[in-house]
Amino acid sequence: MGDGSLLEVTSADGATIGVEVVGSGPSLVAMHGSTADRSRWAPVREALSRHFTLYLVDRRGRGASTGDPDSYALRRETEDVVAVAAACDDLPGYLGHSYGAVIGLDLLATAPDTIAAALLYEPPFDIGGHTTFPPGFLDAYEDLLAAGDREAALQMFYRAVIGIDPEPMRALPIWQARLAAAHTLVREGRIGLRYAPGQEDFADVGIPVEILAGTTSPPVFGAAAEAAASAIPGARLTWLEGQGHTMIDADPDGFVRKMLDFFPR
Template sequence: MSTLNSVESRDGTVIGFEVLGQGPPMVLVHGGTNDRSGWTSVLAMLAERFTVHLLDRRGRGLSTAERGPYELRREGEDIAAVAESAGPDVYVVGHSYGALCSLEAALVTDAIGRMFLYEPPAPTEGRVVVPPGTIERIRAAAAAGDSAAILETFFHEVIQMSTRDVQMMRGTPIWSARLSVAPTIVRELDSVENFDISDRFGKITIPVRLLLGTESPAYFRPAAGAIAAQLPHADLVPLHGQGHLGVSGDPDQFVAAVLAFTGR
């Protein structure tokens, strides 16, 4: 049985989250074009071992009443607020853009005990996340109110999914959730393009593990390597046979990787 709760972030935005399970505290931070339902495939397995806090990042689900202009660091403050309500010694698991948000959170709170980050996206020398022209096509789709076109462009051109795989995704229950939050991808891609990988991450002294799908777009590996190089206690591990959506593609392997970082 789950309960709904909320906390107020530093700028006054109310961040809602769902709590279930038993054990040490865990906060799950979903990626772009998603909400907390993105963890459905792994939730039961994690809730057997942790008290899981499933937050909706600002702009969706339980967290739609935003305050002030959008900034990535505000998302870090949101996660920090949830972690502080759940902690201490919280295990944060972040996927994709949620992994970037989690890094920002670890800079502003000591409630996080360790982090598991699945493919944080960021440009590096010679590698771009968003191909030329893609953001313009996504902006045009957003201006036209065409959420399906936003998602299809994003998944084809940024995540590099095949037409067949995108069509299969359209047939799943989570597609409607993705449609409802699709417009947020514009601001998130802007933040990705300007993400600062620097020695500021040297302040994050907790253990951090970065997960990389062996079939993911090539830009994820140098980004993860560059981030890990700035963290005092970080390593990289593979998710075999999976791309960027391995949480649902191979839930058992993903959960095994999460648990391996705790020894549980």
């Protein structure tokens, strides 16, 4: 049983990964997306903890995770998940949102035996003429960071990439965590979003996998979800009618129902 205490695990490169453990039931490792930390799961944390022992990870470079080296690679984050999974009391499920879903794809390609099932919500990567970032976005974003205006950078991200008005988001407690992690978007955008899944990468996947995509999200998210689902043997693609990239905030009850429908309890 998790009581909300903080667990620290050591990843393959020596980085310390902080994980909040809360709830009871089968283990479920949750990896948040860009410009966030484990508090991203606050809208669904209490409901999910009634059914699962949640391992809420602070992805490297933010929150309780320390020792992140200057040289970034997607594979380092995958190794972080492997280290967290090894600390679970049972073979965990994996829940990844946004960039956390990209990490989940790399985990399925390299270490699928470390998890029992994977539910991935809109993994973002460029595919089939669809791009995650508009031309010049990351350069303009970096300029705002260099000028010390994280607020403007983050608002630009929500408008230009996620396609929503950031004003309601600014009122949420997660906004401060997003500001603190704003700089990590650059490395994920320049390196991680080059990820391109191919069928040969997932030949060893034999666990349940479901990819979720909202019908109101920017087209690149749906295209990437379709590509990921088609590359993974037996994977299911589910379209969420009327939902966007931030379903966790807009419809937390519906999000929890999807978790309960998919993961065994």
